[in-house]
Amino acid sequence: MPHISDREYSPGFLVPPDPAFTSPSSSRPSTSASSVSTAPSSLSDDACRDDIEDTSKPVETPRLDIESIQRPNENSINITFSLSKATSSSPFALGVNAHTGPDESPPEISHSGHSDEGDTDSEVSEPEEPVPPRPYCKNPFQFCPSPAAEEWEKRKAARGEVNDVIDRLMRYQGLEEVKQQFLDIKSKVDICESQGRSLNRERFNVVFQGNPGTGKTTFARLYAEFLHSVGVINSSYFKETAGIALAVKGAEGAQDEVEDILNHNGGVLFIDEAYQLTAAYIEALGKQALDFLLKAMEDNIGKLVVVFVGYKEEMESFFEHNPGLTSRIPWTMHFADFTDAELWEILYDNIHVGYRGNMRVDGGMDGKPMRIAVRRLAQSRGNRGFGNARAVENLISQISSRQARRLQKLRVQGQEPDCNFFTQEDVIGPDPSDVLQSSHAWNELQKLIGLDTVKKNVRTMIGMIQKNYRRELKEIKPFQLPLNQLFVGAPGTGKTTVAKLYGQILNDLGLLTRGDLIVKNPADFIGECLGKSEAKTRKILEATVGRVLVIDEAYMLDPGDPNKEQDKFKTGVLDTLVSIIQGVPGEDRCIIFVGYEDRIRNMFHNANPGLSRRFRVDRPFRFQNFTINQLLQVMQLKMEQKDLSCTPEAWEVARDVLERALMRPNFGNAGDVDNCLAAAQMNFEQRQSAKPLHEQACDEDLQPQDFDPDWDRISRGATDCQRLLSGKVHQNIIDKFVNYQKRCLGARKYGFRPRDLVPTNFVFAGPAGTGKSTAACQMGRIFYNMGLLSAPEVVEHSASDLIGQYVGQTSPKTRKLLELASGKVLFIDEVHRLASGQFAAEAVDELVGFLTQQENAGKMVVILAGYQSDIRNLMSNRPDLSGLFKEEIAFDELSPEDCVAILLRELDANRITTESDFLRVRESRGHSNVRKLFKALIALPGWSNARDVKYLATQILGNFLESAADNTTSDRTLSADHVEACIMDMITLSTNRCKKLGDDGNTALPISPPHANHDPEPATLEETQASPPPPRIDPAICTPGGDTACDVDVNVNTQHKPDREHQPGPSKSKQRERDDEPVPNQRRSQHTNDTDAQSSDETHVSIPRALQRQQSPKVEQHEKQEPSSRPQSLHNSEELEHQASLSEHQVPVEATWKQRKRRATQAQLQTGVTKINTKTNSGTRTLIRRARRWLSKLLKRGRKREKQETRVSSHPGRCEAGYAWNAVPGGYQCEGGHHFMPAS
Structure with a gap:
């Protein structure tokens, strides 16, 4: 596009145009015959004479090419000219290309002209060398002649219209709409003149809309000259300003601009980026300036014309400021982009x-x-x-x-x-294949450790660029290749480093003009108030043209759920990005969003849909976490950069530290390597500072203790395991954990991966208070010492914490809990809550899915805890969960000896001693009595093992302090009577809680609570979620009560059973063999989550648990020796069992088995009651007599209930819940899945 630089000079410094230096369309014949030669008034005669004498060599003289001549009246001529250089043999070739008649006096000559650099009234710039005419070359693209230019030529030929400004206007490329509007304005002016109508009330204010580089400023200058040439305004004075400048100055600044134009007898005021006057981020001064301009435009019609320039979208808000803007600015010219x-x-x-x-x-x-x-x-x-x-x-x-x-x-x-x-x-540009060979950024990218996926993506992108280059050479449309990318991955994976290299590669390939990197975060885009976010975003984008803009943590721009009220600030930022970013080939901009993949996807889901079109959401650059070997390579590189070295042992310890760091949920990758080295350097400095000054070294190798002060924990794992668990759980459990540690050490010794050989999913099965939580708390430290966890922390949750309260809440709630426990021990108690319900099943599905993912395998220890019956029920319903949790550790009930040991340990912890140290001396009478009392206490319902023993120790200490308050001595010795009395109080409390008023108003046997899954109809979704089981009630918070004491035999001849949930057997080995077999209708311990409210509807009555626990091999032997003493009901049950055995598939034998069990219990009690120690004191004998009467009443009520239950459960082919029996391996199971009967 030819550019015409017009300048203002004095009237005497005029030269005619040289045909050789004017374009073909604007060349005019020279009129030397009518030229008016004149000498410049500023030169002296001597100077002219000297120059005239030297005519032998050519001289360069400034030449002013006349562009147009207009004669507004008879006394003046307007001449428009441009400056150029000319070589002439004479020192002066000056003249005026103005033709005057022979009888006319020389007219008054005026001038007009303008320069991009400003007015040069007194100084002429150095003239340039002339440019030869452009050789003719056919346009290779389809070139359409200008319709406006053709119309103008026709008007000049047909009607003789003359206007030099329009002539110059038609020389510019494109802009047909603008040219046509110039012609329309001239037509309107001509028609008004022919009609004799004045133009003093016509408005010619205009809006120029279009992209940069379309000639808006140049055409605004031409517009001023054009309006002056057609007589709309009296002067062609042109004043240029910007919207932001007026917005800063306010109304006073606008007034100064208008007065300056009026002082020049009128003109045109050009306001670039006028939309800034009404922008939301501009204070009221901008709008005040616009309001003043609107009034000045109305008051000075015919003198003042204002040209507003801006983008189309922004000018829409500009017109919304005042409804009167449209009527005051009737003309709009759109500057279209240029064609090919x-x-x-x-x-x-x-x-x-x-x-x-x-x-x-x-x-x-x-x-x-x-x-x-x-x-x-x-x-x-x-x-x-x-x-x-x-x-x-x-x-x-x-x-x-x-x-x-x-x-x-x-x-x-x-x-x-x-x-x-x-x-x-x-x-x-060069061939991309050649660029890669010499690209420093590409070579640096290949040297980066890891990032195989990213390198592959970059190679794929470069391959497409190479194909596009070859397609362009064949003049075929290239593939679409947007430069904007998504970099997703964890911190420290090299996203920022790769972004810098990525931008430089694009620059080397010629896809970006600059290629440097600018890093921003979402806070840089958010403004202080509404509207400023858009302005800040636009400013950042304008400053990053040709560069790579990296928006780190871009997911923080997520405006929220579109169905709810969104964040307007963040919405404004994303909408501005969509309006400016196009994401098309050729756009000189590259924007990279960096963040976590799931959150980035949520942001795109909630944001303007146009944002997804500008970024490849489906194919981001994924930055995977470094493997342990890659981390070691990074550490080696960083140590070389820092001139550090370490011993081989220290290198192995550093490896263990990084392996544990890998398990953390927010693993920092290379950032954790930096942290590891920083900690090692700090520990090294502390270790050196502890030495004498002459022994301190500054270049010593890093030692194992520098990377991990407790680095030898693995070698002393067995000792730590004994120390952590001794006295808290059974020795067989401790031995199991010690074996795990040995397995870990052996794996490291022989080069195996310990994480693949040491189990991390466990099931802790056993009654309450047997040490499940205690063992789980210590497992964090044990597995951390083995190097399998990143922290020794244990996260304890109930199964209900995994279950949501409404549809869609369970899965994210469970996943969040699992992610927070990554690298730690997750202890989930009360797993029976996961056995039923839609939400519970959803939580189990999420748990199984999380643990089976490769990236989560072995990174955490998960423990499911509960009663053995609950565990088996859950695992039978969910085989996928059973397949993950193969390691099961059984926690047996405490024996009386264990209870005494725990009681002694608790008292020792409080520095309380016992009289004659009877709790330590097993042969002592006090020790024997306490042991027998514990045996009776264990047999009662609600027994919580170690939990109750600790509560008992607290009660003993409390009673001691109450009794010792008045004593003057500081003796801390307890008597045996004191300890036995406290145990008896606890027995009384537990016994009273077993009582239940019968129909006659007397205390009756407690009704056995139903099984949790006893109801044949499954619970509804609302019942499962809205009505959870009642919370656990610790017996420690209850006060012993009851109006009468419970008489209990302290010498019941029974044998302690290790697992209260297992059936009695003839020997301990038999007992272990039957532990793995399902037990029919196993008694659930006194959890408060048992539905006690339903107990009155239960169809059978069980003997108190205190009696059921006292089964032993001796009872069976006693039954064989005294068959006559067996109740008739037992013979009846055997007959029923014999009849039921005739049926192969449906066997109603549950009642028979229960009856046999109860009769054995009754016989055992009768035998135990007759063996009373006659040497006990009278008080004990009184208690025993009371116990006999109480047991007799219990047995009578039990027999009565048994007859009722027999009638119900003897229904052929049905269990007590009404389900049919089906034959299964080892016995029979009801269709409801709640009851199992052994085959014999």
């Missing part, structure tokens, strides 16, 4: 003018390289911010830079290249 043909014309003109016609291009000006370059420019056409003519100028600058690098290389090699020749590589 017009871009080629501008490129050709700029190369020709810039290099004064000396530059040649490979293939010619219409050759393939020029066509490819124009097509690349045109890819951004239509996008907001497309530079048009400025983009052409930037392209020429890039071409020149490539040429300069090429020429310099050739000169270094001793060659003499042609400086006036553009090669194909100069115009369209």
